[in-house]
Amino acid sequence: MSALAGVLRKLGARVVDSVWRLGFAVRFLFAVLRYSGQSFQRLPLTIREIYFSGVLSLLIILVSGLFIGLVLGLQGYDILQRFGSSSALGTMVALSLLRELGPVVAGLLFASRAGSAVTAEIGLMKTTEQLQAMDMMAVNPIARVIAPRFWGGVISMPLLAAMFSAMGIFGGWLIGVVVIGVDNGSFWSQMQDAVDFRYDIVNGFIKSFVFGTAVSLIAVFEGYDCQPTAEGVSRAITRTVVSSALVILALDFVLTSFMFRGL
Amino acid sequence: MPQPLASSAPVVPVVRLSQAGFAYGDNAVLRGVDLTVHRGQVVAIMGSSGSGKTTLLRLIGGQLRANAGKVEVAGQDLGGLSRAALYALRRRMGMLFQFGALFTDMSVFDNVAFPLREHTDLPAALIHDLVLMKLQAVGLRGAAGLKPGELSGGMARRVALARAVALDPLLVLYDEPFAGLDPISLGITAQLIRRLNDALGAASVMVTHDVHVSLDLVDYVYFVSGGGIVAHGTPTEIRASNDPYVHQFVHAEADGPVPFHYPAPPLASLLSLPEGDVP
Numbered sequence: 001m002s003a004l005a006g007v008l009r010k011l012g013a014r015v016v017d018s019v020w021r022l023g024f025a026v027r028f029l030f031a032v033l034r035y036s037g038q039s040f041q042r043l044p045l046t047i048r049e050i051y052f053s054g055v056l057s058l059l060i061i062l063v064s065g066l067f068i069g070l071v072l073g074l075q076g077y078d079i080l081q082r083f084g085s086s087s088a089l090g091t092m093v094a095l096s097l098l099r100e101l102g103p104v105v106a107g108l109l110f111a112s113r114a115g116s117a118v119t120a121e122i123g124l125m126k127t128t129e130q131l132q133a134m135d136m137m138a139v140n141p142i143a144r145v146i147a148p149r150f151w152g153g154v155i156s157m158p159l160l161a162a163m164f165s166a167m168g169i170f171g172g173w174l175i176g177v178v179v180i181g182v183d184n185g186s187f188w189s190q191m192q193d194a195v196d197f198r199y200d201i202v203n204g205f206i207k208s209f210v211f212g213t214a215v216s217l218i219a220v221f222e223g224y225d226c227q228p229t230a231e232g233v234s235r236a237i238t239r240t241v242v243s244s245a246l247v248i249l250a251l252d253f254v255l256t257s258f259m260f261r262g263l
Numbered sequence: 264m265p266q267p268l269a270s271s272a273p274v275v276p277v278v279r280l281s282q283a284g285f286a287y288g289d290n291a292v293l294r295g296v297d298l299t300v301h302r303g304q305v306v307a308i309m310g311s312s313g314s315g316k317t318t319l320l321r322l323i324g325g326q327l328r329a330n331a332g333k334v335e336v337a338g339q340d341l342g343g344l345s346r347a348a349l350y351a352l353r354r355r356m357g358m359l360f361q362f363g364a365l366f367t368d369m370s371v372f373d374n375v376a377f378p379l380r381e382h383t384d385l386p387a388a389l390i391h392d393l394v395l396m397k398l399q400a401v402g403l404r405g406a407a408g409l410k411p412g413e414l415s416g417g418m419a420r421r422v423a424l425a426r427a428v429a430l431d432p433l434l435v436l437y438d439e440p441f442a443g444l445d446p447i448s449l450g451i452t453a454q455l456i457r458r459l460n461d462a463l464g465a466a467s468v469m470v471t472h473d474v475h476v477s478l479d480l481v482d483y484v485y486f487v488s489g490g491g492i493v494a495h496g497t498p499t500e501i502r503a504s505n506d507p508y509v510h511q512f513v514h515a516e517a518d519g520p521v522p523f524h525y526p527a528p529p530l531a532s533l534l535s536l537p538e539g540d541v542p
Contacts, residue, residue, distance in 0.1 A: 138353040
């Protein structure tokens with residue numbers, strides 16, 4: 001009985017702790033938004049973070065997008081040709097990427113590459129008292145360090161997702177048209193016909209924006225809230241990657257169910 | 264209490280703590296602390312690890328708010344200050360962190376220039392000259408282009424000192440400024456603290472364990488133990504003190520009012536040996 005009570009107590013403590021952390025994260029988000037004005041007044045700070053989060057993630061995004069596109073081309077052709085619809089390959093590749101794979105896979109890669117780097121950087125700044133030093137110099141670390149990194153991620157993510165999708169479509173074309181021999185005209189014209197700007201492209205953009213916001217918030221929050229030790233930073237990085245992946249997949253389901261409910 | 268250095272100006276302490284106390288929840292860290300620091304003085308806060316001296320420094324810097332009593336800096340009660348007012352006051356403070364806390368993504372030059380760029384509208388050419396003067400004062404003008412990762416511990420501490428005094432502060436706080444330094448770097452850092460304080464006419468408060476260097480350097484010493492001030496005086500008074508705690512600390516004795524053993528049940532009760540066989 002006492003063992004059960006102990007388990008329940010631990011479970012209760014974890015739930016209470018999680019609720020506290022969630023509350024703190026929301027307050028943290030409001031603080032970031034509140035001091036974002038100060039941060040935007042010094043645009044080079046945000047542009048620098050767009051470079052670190054966005055430009056430096058380009059390689060992994062483009063290479064992954066290409067491979068995803070190549071695989072989609074192969075798999076898509078294999079399925080479509082059974083129904084005599086191989087000319088619809090372009091439509092299948094484009095819609096898969098624009099609606100789902102682009103935002104989701106780019107989000108997961110972004111969390112692994114840029115999110116973890118942001119958490120590590122902020123966590124180490126906390127561990128080495130750089131954030132405290134800034135605060136003691138009457139410089140708000142939320143405005144100077146956190147907000148630029150948050151907005152750098154929010155702005156970068158939709159652009160990365162767009163490039164991921166573009167590269168994936170190129171990969172699909174490469175395997176479908178160049179290697180397998182699907183008609184080039186059918187590939188592009190069917191895609192042009194089937195892809196709707198508002199329904200597919202804008203919704204995909206909204207998804208990637210939401211994922212970018214979530215990953216960036218998780219990354220800066222975990223770094224700021226970590227225990228200032230080597231182990232604490234390592235745990236924070238792990239939490240950033242794991243939480244971001246789960247949040248992206250969960251949000252994807254929610255957003256998809258609202259966006260494409262007419263299907 | 265330390266007396267202000269001779270001056271015709273009205274005596275307003277830079278730092279005054281009156282019956283200040285601080286607790287984490289039910290765990291009282293500081294109780295009834297009275298402390299005064301005047302302009303021109305270098306004051307040391309000493310005490311064993313966990314005695315509450317870093318907490319005391321954080322109260323003075325406004326990083327923590329006192330739960331009881333009053334903490335005043337430059338005549339302003341920190342307890343009632345808004346964040347904006349606290350930041351305005353901190354522009355008149357400098358702080359040297361234990362390991363420098365230099366910004367690792369910036370060069371030495373940019374680290375020292377950081378407070379000037381953040382808080383002044385000075386032209387870049389003037390900031391350049393001021394930074395070189397500050398670096399010259401700590402003997403590291405030649406290291407302006409290096410990154411913090413390329414500096415030794417002593418050099419990093421000196422760069423941090425140059426950054427702490429970049430805005431010519433009224434009050435400089437030092438958290439363990441001598442920790443981990445070799446004897447040469449330690450001597451240089453101690454000299455710089457005194458020289459810069461005298462040149463700026465500032466007040467300095469340092470938390471330190473290094474008794475002998477500190478007693479040669481400072482004007483007044485406070486000993487903290489068990490969350491309160493247990494002794495204070497000038498270095499001469501401290502050296503001559505018969506207070507058991509001060510004596511143990513100054514002479515680095517292993518046992519005394521600060522016990523060698525962490526509180527524990529008697530060893531005999533934990534070992535399965537016959538009584539009398541255990542020391």
